[in-house]
Amino acid sequence: MAERLICLPDRVVALKFRQTSSDILNDLLINLDKGNKENLNNLHKCCGSFKQKNLIEYAFMMTEELGLDPLVGYHAVELLQRFMVRRVWDCLATPTAGGAAGDEPASYEDAIFDRLKDNFPLIIFSSVQLANKLFLHSHKIHINAAVLFLRSIGVRASKQTVLESELMVFKGLEFNLNVPNPLTYVEVLLEVLGYNEPDVPIENLYQRCLNVLQFVTLERTAIYEALLRVTTQSVSPSREQREKFVTVTEDCMLLGVGVIAVATFICLFQDWEEVVEELSHITGISMRSIKDFFHVALMHIISSPEEI
Structure with a gap:
């Protein structure tokens, strides 16, 4: 595919097209098509629930503010979607995760979302972190910079909390970051x-x-x-x-x-x-x-x- 040029974090990543042979292009296209079809054949019934405009804007904002490749933002949105669907589904399937056993379903679901929303900005950031690590040309987000950035958007988190959140999302994705982008x-x-x-x-x-x-x-x-x-x-x-x-x-x-x-x-x-x-x-x-x-x-x- 197009060759990405390494650049400073605050500059747009430049692409050089017409650098790939026909054989490699053909293989890339076949692999993308295969991955797309596999994804469509295994869609969760709740897919798309966490692709709301405000959430996407939040992920894109983080990507831009951190000087990352736009590719990272799109991938982070896909990771966030998959993680949140799995997390909410697991919570709904675990009665002890909510209120008392006699709670009404609506109240139980509200309790789950209330608990998740407090950590939501950090979960989005962790999705951006994981997406960024997939692309070698992107600059690394050091833990100190991560804590300072989160603080700048009103999220108080220690280094340990940031690391634990990233690991939680990674495990929630079953260590699979290779999703269609x-x-x-x-x-x-x-x-x-x-x-x-x-x-x-x-x-x-x-x-x-x-x-x-x-x-x-x-x-x-x-x-x-x-x-x-x-x-x-x-x-x-x-x-x-x-x-x-x-x-x-x-x-x-x-x-x-x-x-x-x-x-x-x-x-x-x-x-x-x-x-x-x-x-x-x-x-x-x-x-x-x-x-x-x-x-x-x-x-x-x-x-x-x-x-x-």
């Missing part, structure tokens, strides 16, 4: 697109893709709700339709091609149709699905032009 899909797809279509200015397109991906990620609830209605051709989709649609909301490959399609329309309108056709060819995703995602995302961007 939407920005990785965008970058690999751009690299493949640049290889197949040498005239497409991938480097310029990449920056716009970052803007579009951030917007779509933050506005995911509204965008996917609109896409659900388009897909089902219903203003009030049924519960069954919503349950089936969850795989669409977690499909990183679809998100990647959709983001590139929107960015191409903004930057290279004259090449848009050709690029969408090539993306469909690369991924096997139908032109119809790409265009549906494109139209919904673009309409939301147009209604909020200051965001892009």
Whole structure:
């Protein structure tokens, strides 16, 4: 995939595209597709519950303030989602974790969330820490810097507490940090697109893709709700339709091609149709699905032009 250049923490990480051989690109694409399908086949019924806008903004803010690669922020969101779903599910399955045995279910659930919310900022930070350790080009967050940063956002935590929180999240993820990351899909797809279509200015397109991906990620609830209605051709989709649609909301490959399609329309309108056709060819995703995602995302961007 595109080569990341090591840089100072307060600078954006630069990418050099067109540096990867076709064989490696092919293997990367196959592995991403396999990982995406495995993830979609093993989705928890509560997936997406912790991808609310305010939580994503919090993770992105931490990533930016610490001078980390944007890739870290997106990965941290995925780790946080998986950890919290597992943690809440485990708490709900353990009666002694809540109040008394005679408590009403609603009160019991409220007690669980009240207990978790006190540590939530630290859990998000631990997710960022773990995501950062996956990428060798990112600078290390030293424990002293971690404590000072947490203090700057109103979180009082000792060095021991920070370490224990990171270990807790790591264990909660069953030591598996290798999860689909939407920005990785965008970058690999751009690299493949640049290889197949040498005239497409991938480097310029990449920056716009970052803007579009951030917007779509933050506005995911509204965008996917609109896409659900388009897909089902219903203003009030049924519960069954919503349950089936969850795989669409977690499909990183679809998100990647959709983001590139929107960015191409903004930057290279004259090449848009050709690029969408090539993306469909690369991924096997139908032109119809790409265009549906494109139209919904673009309409939301147009209604909020200051965001892009």
